Amino acid sequence: MRPPDRRELVAGGFARFHGYTRPFADFPALDHVNEAVCAPHHVLAEHQHPTLEILYVHAGVAVWTVAGRTWRVRPGEFFVVHPGERHGGATDPRRPHHDFAVGFDAAAIVPAGQGRLIVAGDGEVAAALDETVAVNDGLAAKRVIPGGHGAERIYRRILAELDGNRGEAQDPRRRALTMLAVQCALIELLVFVTRCALGAPAARSVGRHDFSALLAWMETRLPAPPSLAEMAVRADMSPSHFMTAFRRATGRTPLEAMTRLRVAAAARLLGERQSVTAVAHELGFSSSQYFSLVFRKVAGCPPSAWRQAARPLPP
Numbered sequence: 001m002r003p004p005d006r007r008e009l010v011a012g013g014f015a016r017f018h019g020y021t022r023p024f025a026d027f028p029a030l031d032h033v034n035e036a037v038c039a040p041h042h043v044l045a046e047h048q049h050p051t052l053e054i055l056y057v058h059a060g061v062a063v064w065t066v067a068g069r070t071w072r073v074r075p076g077e078f079f080v081v082h083p084g085e086r087h088g089g090a091t092d093p094r095r096p097h098h099d100f101a102v103g104f105d106a107a108a109i110v111p112a113g114q115g116r117l118i119v120a121g122d123g124e125v126a127a128a129l130d131e132t133v134a135v136n137d138g139l140a141a142k143r144v145i146p147g148g149h150g151a152e153r154i155y156r157r158i159l160a161e162l163d164g165n166r167g168e169a170q171d172p173r174r175r176a177l178t179m180l181a182v183q184c185a186l187i188e189l190l191v192f193v194t195r196c197a198l199g200a201p202a203a204r205s206v207g208r209h210d211f212s213a214l215l216a217w218m219e220t221r222l223p224a225p226p227s228l229a230e231m232a233v234r235a236d237m238s239p240s241h242f243m244t245a246f247r248r249a250t251g252r253t254p255l256e257a258m259t260r261l262r263v264a265a266a267a268r269l270l271g272e273r274q275s276v277t278a279v280a281h282e283l284g285f286s287s288s289q290y291f292s293l294v295f296r297k298v299a300g301c302p303p304s305a306w307r308q309a310a311r312p313l314p315p
Helices: 006-012 123-137 152-167 172-199 212-219 228-235 239-250 254-271 276-282 288-299 303-309
Strands: 014-021 030-038 043-047 052-059 062-066 069-073 078-081 087-091 098-104
Touching: 014 152, 030 152, 052 062, 052 152, 062 078, 098 152, 098 172, 152 172, 212 228, 212 254, 228 239, 228 254, 239 254, 254 276, 254 288, 254 303, 276 288, 276 303, 288 303
Parallel strands: none
Antiparallel strands: 014 030, 030 098, 043 087, 052 078, 052 098, 062 069, 062 087
């Protein structure tokens, strides 16, 4: 995407604009990314994008409209626009805003094939990404998400990588590294926004659900943990609704709950004097080293030390 000239900046009401549109033909998950400093007369014409768009206000006050409703978005807040939604807006002329925007397909951030960031065997990492995507699938209830202070660093890192890629078009190795760095930054941003969304109050209430039967079923799947989609089907909910309801009812995400069930089972087996390697194998962990890492994170000590002390798990 070529940078806008001065006449275009003035016409669009921008004091400064820096961005890219579809910078990688072989990574279509990223549709656009930009940073904009708006002039007092800035008006954003109504338009739409094929992907999810996450805007972030760094300074000033943005006035954005979607489907006839208007929001005033302040510093540190994200604004979520879903694929195909027509939106536009302006700025508060007394406090012109400085914002960042990125449009991307959350479900396609990790592409198949060469350069795949998450590989077979990284089940827990893939499950965490599934949960993040599910939360973002359900963000319509939280159009404005507070708590984003510091997110500008992630947007700027993406732009800096793309700036540095201009001279790398003929070097496939350097270009691949740039694309991987952008991919990692997008995942980081998605996790950042998800954490903010989980901490923000929903615009509509979600009733309490009893997940005791589901938790009992999850205990039968310790060696081969179910995916988020499987658990949602079992609960007869969409993935995004299931994520919200489960966390509200249990205080944990499905992945966190599944991990604790596996660690609790491991603690029982270690109490029976089974070896760390045998317990890791029985519960389906990819290696004893990874099992030790997960166990220590939950129990506060490595499995070998717990086996000797036979202490109870922390709440």
